[in-house]
Amino acid sequence: MSTETEPGTRQATPAAARTTVATHDAPSFWASVWLVASREIAARLRSKAFLISTGILFVIAIGSVVAGGLLSANPSSTSVAVVGSASSVVGESAGLTAVPADDLAAAEALVRDGTVEAAVVPNGDSLLGVTVIALDSPPMDVVNALSVAPEVQLLDPASQGGFLVYLVALGFGLVFFMSALTFGSTIAQSVVEEKQTRVVEILMTTIPVRALLAGKVVGNSIMAFGQIVAIAVLVAIGMAVTGQRVLLADLGPAIIWFAVFFAFGFVMLASLYAATASMVSRQEDVGTATSPVAYLVMIPYFAVIFFNDNPLVLGIMSYVPFSAPVGMPVRIFLGSAEWWEPLLSLAILLVSTVGVILLGSRIYRNSLLRMGGRVTFKQALRG
Amino acid sequence: MLEISGINKHYGAHQVLTNVGFSVDDGRMTGFVGANGAGKTTTMRIILGVLSADSGQVLLDGAPLTAGDRRRFGYMPEERGLYPKMKVGEQLVYLARLHGLTPAAAKRNTNDLLERLGLGERAGDMVESLSLGNQQRAQIAAALVHDPEFLVLDEPFSGLDPIAVEVVLTVLKEHAAAGAPVLFSSHQLDLVERLCDDLVIIAAGEIRANGTREKLRDQFSTPRFEIHAEADAGWIRGVDGITVIDFDGGEAVFEADSDAASQAVLREALTRGAVHSFGHLRPSLATIFKEVVQ
Numbered sequence: 055m056s057t058e059t060e061p062g063t064r065q066a067t068p069a070a071a072r073t074t075v076a077t078h079d080a081p082s083f084w085a086s087v088w089l090v091a092s093r094e095i096a097a098r099l100r101s102k103a104f105l106i107s108t109g110i111l112f113v114i115a116i117g118s119v120v121a122g123g124l125l126s127a128n129p130s131s132t133s134v135a136v137v138g139s140a141s142s143v144v145g146e147s148a149g150l151t152a153v154p155a156d157d158l159a160a161a162e163a164l165v166r167d168g169t170v171e172a173a174v175v176p177n178g179d180s181l182l183g184v185t186v187i188a189l190d191s192p193p194m195d196v197v198n199a200l201s202v203a204p205e206v207q208l209l210d211p212a213s214q215g216g217f218l219v220y221l222v223a224l225g226f227g228l229v230f231f232m233s234a235l236t237f238g239s240t241i242a243q244s245v246v247e248e249k250q251t252r253v254v255e256i257l258m259t260t261i262p263v264r265a266l267l268a269g270k271v272v273g274n275s276i277m278a279f280g281q282i283v284a285i286a287v288l289v290a291i292g293m294a295v296t297g298q299r300v301l302l303a304d305l306g307p308a309i310i311w312f313a314v315f316f317a318f319g320f321v322m323l324a325s326l327y328a329a330t331a332s333m334v335s336r337q338e339d340v341g342t343a344t345s346p347v348a349y350l351v352m353i354p355y356f357a358v359i360f361f362n363d364n365p366l367v368l369g370i371m372s373y374v375p376f377s378a379p380v381g382m383p384v385r386i387f388l389g390s391a392e393w394w395e396p397l398l399s400l401a402i403l404l405v406s407t408v409g410v411i412l413l414g415s416r417i418y419r420n421s422l423l424r425m426g427g428r429v430t431f432k433q434a435l436r437g
Numbered sequence: 438m439l440e441i442s443g444i445n446k447h448y449g450a451h452q453v454l455t456n457v458g459f460s461v462d463d464g465r466m467t468g469f470v471g472a473n474g475a476g477k478t479t480t481m482r483i484i485l486g487v488l489s490a491d492s493g494q495v496l497l498d499g500a501p502l503t504a505g506d507r508r509r510f511g512y513m514p515e516e517r518g519l520y521p522k523m524k525v526g527e528q529l530v531y532l533a534r535l536h537g538l539t540p541a542a543a544k545r546n547t548n549d550l551l552e553r554l555g556l557g558e559r560a561g562d563m564v565e566s567l568s569l570g571n572q573q574r575a576q577i578a579a580a581l582v583h584d585p586e587f588l589v590l591d592e593p594f595s596g597l598d599p600i601a602v603e604v605v606l607t608v609l610k611e612h613a614a615a616g617a618p619v620l621f622s623s624h625q626l627d628l629v630e631r632l633c634d635d636l637v638i639i640a641a642g643e644i645r646a647n648g649t650r651e652k653l654r655d656q657f658s659t660p661r662f663e664i665h666a667e668a669d670a671g672w673i674r675g676v677d678g679i680t681v682i683d684f685d686g687g688e689a690v691f692e693a694d695s696d697a698a699s700q701a702v703l704r705e706a707l708t709r710g711a712v713h714s715f716g717h718l719r720p721s722l723a724t725i726f727k728e729v730v731q
Contacts, residue, residue, distance in 0.1 A: 079537050080505055080508050080536075080537045081534070081535065081536075081537045086535060089531070089534055089535055090535075093531055097520075097522070097523070247520070247521075248518075248520075251518040251519065251520065251521060252514060252516035252517060252518030253518040253519050253520055254518070255482075255487060255512075255514040255516065255518070256512060256514060256518070256532065256579060256580075257535070258487050259485045259486065259487055259507060259510065259512045260508065260532065260535045260536055261535050262504070423482070423487060423488065425516075
């Protein structure tokens, strides 16, 4: 400070020389990304809506495993009343519990009051030597248990039963669908929040736009992936505890591949969500703007439910980047994928993810400062 | 010194900036004045690199401004905004850290600044729970939290109560006194007039006038004088080279053909009695602005 200049004249003369020495270094690109990502994660962890929905998802995951365990651990045994010599016929059949009855009338009474599902009584005229008595409809489980089935020889046996395949496909589809939609719309809202509150202009002058986008995608992907891994671990532990180790051994590789595919697939979807959301300026418009991406998430979900028994559709799904995270794990579970197929599909997914990120960051950069009406794709791409 | 030269910018068929050029000197408060839509915000966004110009450049000490240089800017956008659901203190620390401050330095700056702006007790409050005036103070803190070497503030005083205006003024003057070039836009012409060393007036995307405040006032002043004397001033009408504009008892406003004529009036007045005041009437910024913008 110069002491010779008078206070009144100091304003008119150039004041003290500016200090040009930077007091701090610019954070590196990845340091900026990580700062943005940490803020996203902290904001999510602080949101009650997020914690509650995660809790519900975990409960559903554990609940379905436990329910599955109970169902498979106790194959229901059907009680049947038996009269006389019929007890020897019933006694040899699995899944039936014989309740001895004194005579035909007593057996019928047991059927009528619901104590047993059916009664098996001797009948010398029939081929099997017994007659099955039931209340209002033929008791198929009892009939099946007592029937003689011809020997069946399968030329190309399926490794998994149809209903189980359906459940597994539904599980992968549902988890992918829920997580992608939840975190996708979260990232979309967070992009529009920054745009709507105009804080984005300060952020843009501070760090590169690409770092901002990358930080948001990374932060939300970590949360989504964390949720998926937590669900996978819960399911695995649940299966081990409830004694479903056989199923776990079959399902394990599929779950691991699912997690890997999900990690990259979600990054791609998150970039698309961020890009499409950046084209509007108000929270009310987020839904409309991101709906094309939401369809990309929903199509694999419905496709896998309707076509999990169609090898052609599953084959296509397992290579299309948007549906591969669901399609490929289902095929791995079915045992219909060669060892190199997941790797090839993953490579396709990686390349498309990089492409989508480049495209997305272009749209994002060009749309961020356009307030008011919706930015068209043409404007967003041309800049 | 920050130098803006030959900036052109158009949106579609609409030319928003035409050959805009001016400079912001070290340690000077430069006021940027213009009507709504004149191009102030666009110019500031181009300086900060959020928008790119069609042509022209922004120079810092003669060299094109880089992204690294811009990091040392403190920017307050016209459209205010902070994360509504984030605590004031955390938010400032976050912004400081994005600028590369260590966690400790970020925290220290945040606390100092909030204290100075009278927001010390609100550090733990969500931004959305603050009053508008306090949100505005938080916004100013956001522009200053990383010890910027340059300040570019778009309408920093709009929405501030008179006390807050004084607080912010003090902070800005400190920065200028420490050598920082400070560029700010404002609609409050009286405030700009009081505060600025230099002025830039923009209208319809063109710089209409710029220079030091005194230079502009001289440039736009008419040879008009005001006298306040003891005796009745009616005699002034008779002086050669003088046109009286307004006259009431001992007070008169007149235009003089030459400096000699005006001085002659003063001498004559002194012989007739006490003269309380005599001065060259210089236009207020509002007058200059009106004249320049038309």
